[in-house]
Amino acid sequence: MITIRFDARALFMRHCLPSVGILIVATLLLSGCTLLPDREPPPVVTSAEFQARIDQLEGAVTASCVSGQQARLDEQLNQQQALSADMREVGSLLRQLRGELARRDSEDDTPEVTRQCRDSQARLDNKEILGRSEWIGLPDVGTYLKARIDSGATTSSLSATEITRFERDGENWVRFKLGLNDGDSVIDSVRDEWIEAPVERRVRIIQASGEDSRPVISLLMTLGPLRETVQFTLNDRTHLDHPILLGRRFLMDIAVIDVAEQYLHERPEFPGGRPAEEADADEMADRDTEVKE
CATH class of the missing domain: 2.40.70.10 (Acid Proteases)
Known part of the structure; x- marks a missing residue:
């Protein structure tokens, strides 16, 4: 006697499931026209227009870099000139201080009033x-x-x-x-x-x-x-x-x-x-x- 086993799940997976998948795909394909919005075709850009746009962008970037660099150079120049003037002023003060110290060392026995008069006269010399x-x-x-x-x-x-x-x-x-x-x-x-x-x-x-x-x-x-x-x-x-x-x-x-x-x-x-x-x-x-x- 021959015994036949009937597996309903396997039968469904083999014969019915492919048909259902095909049906779903077909439905999506038929309805795709209504699901996706209408799109205009992208504009056509010629190679000349593309190159002109690239040249324009390069010019804008170059101008921006040059302007920023010039501003930095101007600021550095102003700072350098101000620093030079300050150094001149400090140098003048140092020279006066050294002169006063030298005079005090050589004129310790000179009365205070006389030293002050001489110091004042020395500062006025050549001015x-x-x-x-x-x-x-x-x-x-x-x-x-x-x-x-x-x-x-x-x-x-x-x-x-x-x-x-x-x-x-x-x-x-x-x-x-x-x-x-x-x-x-x-x-x-x-x-x-x-x-x-x-x-x-x-x-x-x-x-x-x-x-x-x-x-x-x-x-x-x-x-x-x-x-x-x-x-x-x-x-x-x-x-x-x-x-x-x-x-x-x-x-x-x-x-x-x-x-x-x-x-x-x-x-x-x-x-x-x-x-x-x-x-x-x-x-x-x-x-x-x-x-x-």
């Missing part, structure tokens, strides 16, 4: 005495101007308006006019004359109203027997009494201030200007007045 206001000359511009002498200011300043930046031979330049009031003493021919000069550096000025970045230029300046190239920041000083301010970087090692005096040196003469002996009339307005700057 010009300036009043709180003086006449200065700008040979490169061709005019004289009134200047306030202020040891509390670090950098000298020149009153300027209509300051315009431009580039010449790959370098930064500025074009400006002197910032003057109607009552300022000046050679009339330069009142509305454009002045051009290369930018030496830029300085950041922090005031109560906020920060301001100002260009710095170099101009030859005369004051009595002094003839020096001075760095000036450019900004509008028409609301002040003096179109020029001379700071301590100019004064260092060459001049001292007597705040009780004004106009100790004659006004320089330029073509088109009045003689130096007629400067008294222009100085009277500043005599015995309080400086507002």
Whole structure:
């Protein structure tokens, strides 16, 4: 007798399950058109358009890198120049200190009052005495101007308006006019004359109203027997009494201030200007007045 075993589960897996799978796949294929949203074909980009876009991106990246590098270089230059000025000031103080120590060692028996007088005289040797206001000359511009002498200011300043930046031979330049009031003493021919000069550096000025970045230029300046190239920041000083301010970087090692005096040196003469002996009339307005700057 032959015994036949009937395995219903195996029979279902062999014959029914493949049919069910086929049915599910067919259903998904038929319904796929309704399940997937309509999509527009991607735009066709030509090789020329692709290359142009790559060139544009390269240009933007290069410009960004150059701009950032220039800003860092300018900041480093400003820091280096400020550090050099501070080192000069420290060196001057050290030289004075060494001189005083040497004099004290050699003059221990000298009365105190006498030593103080000699020390004061030694500090004044080879230095010009300036009043709180003086006449200065700008040979490169061709005019004289009134200047306030202020040891509390670090950098000298020149009153300027209509300051315009431009580039010449790959370098930064500025074009400006002197910032003057109607009552300022000046050679009339330069009142509305454009002045051009290369930018030496830029300085950041922090005031109560906020920060301001100002260009710095170099101009030859005369004051009595002094003839020096001075760095000036450019900004509008028409609301002040003096179109020029001379700071301590100019004064260092060459001049001292007597705040009780004004106009100790004659006004320089330029073509088109009045003689130096007629400067008294222009100085009277500043005599015995309080400086507002």
